[in-house]
């Protein structure tokens with residue numbers, strides 16, 4: 001069923017399906033956490049994601065999606081999102097986002113988090129903390145009766161108060177029976193603007209935050225988005241479900257480890 005804004009409203013049976021896809025996505029990231037070390041290539045991390053997802057009888061949603069060639073996205077340092085795993089080796093001091101979307105029985109679950117290699121700089125650590133906290137602050141506003149603008153405004157206000165910038169070129173999205181559905185979930189905006197949240201909605205919030213300017217550009221591979229000023233960027237993503245009382249985070253880490261430190 002769709003509401004008047006064209007946003008899918010899911011029932012509790014649908015929710016059970018979406019939850020199972022979300023569990024596999026977050027378990028994939030829990031598994032990846034053990035493999036992060038200097039010298040490992042991002043392609044080998046992708047292979048581990050691929051094999052893990054298949055071992056759970058699910059499919060990686062990104063593989064073949066609009067021509068995307070891999071089973072996850074790995075975005076290193078100044079890469080904002082959609083980094084394509086390849087033969088680059090992780091090195092001490094790197095920060096990276098791994099973004100996994102799984103399909104199980106036709107249901108989608110999408111999550112990403114940051115990982116760190118060895119010792120990172122204080123400013124990288126602060127970036128990761130602010131980005132993580134901005135996601136949780138957005139989720140706090142994801143309540144029935146609030147608007148999508150309330151979520152975006154809360155994220156933007158918090159990030160800018162901390163002298164960092166929110167990426168405007170990419171957004172969160174409705175999810176469930178498809179990878180990307182209405183609405184676009186902006187990580188900036190004005191309180192009380194945009195569609196109203198209702199029980200049964202399922203969507204991602206996935207703020208990307210830059211230490212420097214917010215502008216991005218896409219590299220010649222047509223996927224990799226980087227900061228124009230080469231400043232470091234971070235991202236965290238959860239899939240959440242709106243219920244009568246508030247919301248439920250569907251992609252929580254079973255190991256209780258979402259922040260990398």
Ligand code: MF3
Nearest residue numbers: 062065068073082099101110
């Ligand atoms: N998982 C990403 C998201 O959060 C989308 C990746 S699409 C890809 O929406 F094709 F780049 F993999």
Ligand code: CO
Nearest residue numbers: 099110111112
């Ligand atoms: Co994602």
Ligand code: CO
Nearest residue numbers: 110204206237
């Ligand atoms: Co997403």
